[in-house]
Amino acid sequence: MSLAVRSARRVMLVPPLFDEMNRMRKMLVDVMRSLHALEISSFLPDLPGTNESLAALEEITLSDWQKAVQACAQQHQISHIASFRGGALAVAEMQRADHWILSPVKGATILRTMMRTRVAADREAGQNTSLAALAELARTGPLELAGNIIGSGLFAQLEAAQIAELKSQRIVRLDSDDKPHDVQIPGSALWLRAEPDDDPVMSSAIAQDIAAWMGQ
Structure with a gap:
C-alpha cells in the first residue's frame, strides 16, 4: 500500500x-x-x-x-x-x-508469545504440548504457530535475533x-x-x- x-x-x-x-x-x-x-x-x-x-x-x-x-x-x-x-x-x-x-x-520474544498461544490451543484440544517440544519440532521442520507455517530457518534466525x-x-x-x-x-x-x-x-x-x- x-x-x-x-x-x-x-x-x-x-x-x-x-x-x-x-x-x-x-x-x-x-x-x-x-x-x-x-x-x-x-x-x-x-x-x-x-x-x-x-x-x-x-x-x-x-x-x-x-x-x-x-x-x-x-x-x-x-x-x-x-x-x-x-x-x-x-x-x-x-x-x-x-x-x-x-x-x-527481540525475535525470541515474538516466538515465545506465539508458542504459548499454540500450547494453550493444544491444551484446549486435549493435547499436551510444551514450549521445549515445539522448539525441538521447529528445528527439524515447519511449525504452525498462530496460523503461520514457520520454517526451521526462520525459527532459528528469529530465536537468535536481537534488537x-x-x-x-x-x-x-x-x-x-x-x-x-x-x-x-x-x-x-x-x-x-x-x-x-x-x-x-x-x-x-x-x-x-x-x-x-x-x-x-
Missing part, C-alpha cells in the same frame, strides 16, 4: 510480524493517512511470504526479509524507515538509513512503557489485543512524531 503526495519527504513503513501485523493493520493505514495530510509520502510493502506475496512463508528466512526490505528501499530511494515491533528485525542491517522504531522486540543498535535511530515507546527510549507517545499496545483494533490518538501521535523526526 502507498500514499503519495508532491513532496520530497518519503518514508517506508515496515510492519510488525505475524499476528501482530493483523492486529495493527488499521492503525498503520491511519498513520499513512495522517502522514499524507502532513505532506509526507509513505508506503507499506508486504514482506515475502505474507499477505499478497506469492512466496510460501515456510520457505522464507529472516535474511530474506532483510534483503527484500533493503532492495525495496534502494529501488524507491528511501533513506527514512519507520519500523514497528518485530519489523525492526527486518531493517537490522540497514545502517546507512535513518530509523524510527516503535517498541522494538540492533543502529547508527541513526529514534526509539519510540508508549507512555506506559519504561524501557529505554528517545521519546514516548500516548496510546495502547494494540499488538496485545485479542482482535484487530485501532487507536486514533496513537496513530496521530505516531504520524506527528515521524514528521518531526524527518524534519530534523
